[in-house]
Amino acid sequence: MGFGAAGALLVRAGLGACLGEAVGIISQFEAAGEETVRDHPYAPDARGQWRPAALPVECPWRRAKDPPCRIGFDHFRARKTGPRFPVAVAECRTHDEHFTLYPSGHIPYGRERVAPVAPDGQPLKAQPPAAEDAPSTARPASGATEQAWAQTRFAAVVDAAQGRAWPRDSPGPYWTTQLERLDELALLLALSPSAPGRELVSRHLGIPELKLRDGARCYQGVAGYRERGDWLLSVLRQVRRGQSLLERILACGAAVGLWGAVHFWRVPGVRGGVPSRQLLPGLGLPDG
Numbered sequence: 001m002g003f004g005a006a007g008a009l010l011v012r013a014g015l016g017a018c019l020g021e022a023v024g025i026i027s028q029f030e031a032a033g034e035e036t037v038r039d040h041p042y043a044p045d046a047r048g049q050w051r052p053a054a055l056p057v058e059c060p061w062r063r064a065k066d067p068p069c070r071i072g073f074d075h076f077r078a079r080k081t082g083p084r085f086p087v088a089v090a091e092c093r094t095h096d097e098h099f100t101l102y103p104s105g106h107i108p109y110g111r112e113r114v115a116p117v118a119p120d121g122q123p124l125k126a127q128p129p130a131a132e133d134a135p136s137t138a139r140p141a142s143g144a145t146e147q148a149w150a151q152t153r154f155a156a157v158v159d160a161a162q163g164r165a166w167p168r169d170s171p172g173p174y175w176t177t178q179l180e181r182l183d184e185l186a187l188l189l190a191l192s193p194s195a196p197g198r199e200l201v202s203r204h205l206g207i208p209e210l211k212l213r214d215g216a217r218c219y220q221g222v223a224g225y226r227e228r229g230d231w232l233l234s235v236l237r238q239v240r241r242g243q244s245l246l247e248r249i250l251a252c253g254a255a256v257g258l259w260g261a262v263h264f265w266r267v268p269g270v271r272g273g274v275p276s277r278q279l280l281p282g283l284g285l286p287d288g
Contacts, residue, residue, distance in 0.1 A: 040101040041121045050085045050103065052088050059094070061092065061095045062092075070094050073089075073091075074090060082106050087101060087103065105117040105118070105152075115250075145233060146161070146233065157229045159229070160178060160229025189235050193220055198212055205239045207238050
């Protein structure tokens, strides 16, 4: 089914004017056997269902000398984890490939958002998440930073800071997972002792590198899970918010090796213009 045939399913011109310049991310998972997928802005249609804001004009397999990609909508597939709504699968007839359009904030094989952004890339409101698109572990939290990040895979950190230890032997999220998320966020924020890419993390987060180095030394002396969670939240409160938060978080993850290289996909709304894919300096993402 091409874009024209899927027009009733995809968001059209008027939305482009509302969203302005929508931004998506293509995450290149470069390990052998892993597919290239893209994180793409979604927006609600007339019935309030999340649908891709626009189809891309290039697939992840296109190279410089290839003929133009012929992209069409193929189908929606349900997800038991990650986005709590069906995600779109697109088809490139030129390269005979299919690829998933992941909503903004979600990555391949991920179960929750990696940053507090809605499927359209806009910052999430500081309030408890809606049931239809909420991580299973998220719980009400006080404070704007806590409420925002409680809607991501780092809800475990918010719980830890508030003294809510995850159970060790019951169904649902486990204690070991909570500890893993604490370690993961520490790495993402370059607070691990041997974290690579601290200079890039500093630039993308808007936190001076010296401050991150001092923070890493202090973090290593923190013992309890609650104290570690509280320390990590104190760093998150210093992270610059704004429209590019998702891109900067993904760039930090790439810098420290949490996921593959990040490619920036810019879609100039549905008002006109040709989307362009580019790998920008410093892991591809703008400051600010």
